[in-house]
Amino acid sequence: MSESQKKFIAAEKAVQECEENITALSQAQSSLCFIQPAGNHRWLISSKEKPGIQIGVAVDEKTGVVTRLNWRQVFE
Structure with a gap:
């Protein structure tokens, strides 16, 4: 369970970094x-990264x- 939580946090950090730099990315x-x-x-x-996280942003x-x-977890 703690491994899943670490992966979930890593996925959230990744989308957050992309969100902060969306105009360049x-x-x-x-x-x-x-x-x-x-x-x-x-x-x-x-x-x-898995688990997948998807966010919608407006610029x-x-x-x-x-x-x-919005924010959601992506299930396969």
Whole structure:
């Protein structure tokens, strides 16, 4: 159980890092996350680590401020 918790925390840290750097990462490939456009300045960020975590974010095009819209654990 403690090993699963460590992996879960690592996955959350990965998506958080991608979220904080989304404006630079959306142009390049990230080794931590999968980044998909969701339309209208919105992005889906998924961890590459298992367990999978996916977040939805919106980026204000004028200020560059990133807002987390939702969070979910991805099950296979």
